[in-house]
Amino acid sequence: MLPDSFGSSSPTPRGSESTALAAVAVFGAILASFLPGLIIALVKKDDPFVAYHAWGSCFFSLITTVIAIVSIITIIGPLVVGLATLVILILAGVKAVQGQTYKWPIVDGWARKAAGIS
16 A cells, blocks of 8 residues: 555555556446445455555445435436536546556545545
């Protein structure tokens, strides 16, 4: 684990399989919401890098789904939430492919805790 810009430890990938699985977990959320992240997090819980990105995409997808449902009272709310979610998932996926950690908005603490990262 290496210190990151947020003052805590970031998980480092164990190899190309780690970065690929982390990217699948994140990019999979674009097509299938939280399911790819949940499945990969449960299967690869022994790899902190993969688990962090998988739990992050899972929690982030669930939170943004709830926000989109609540914002349905406005016409533009779900569109804005959807576009913001897409941009954030793409940024997180690119970081995962590069072997870097993405600091998830709103759910970073949950993802770190679920992945066993201090």
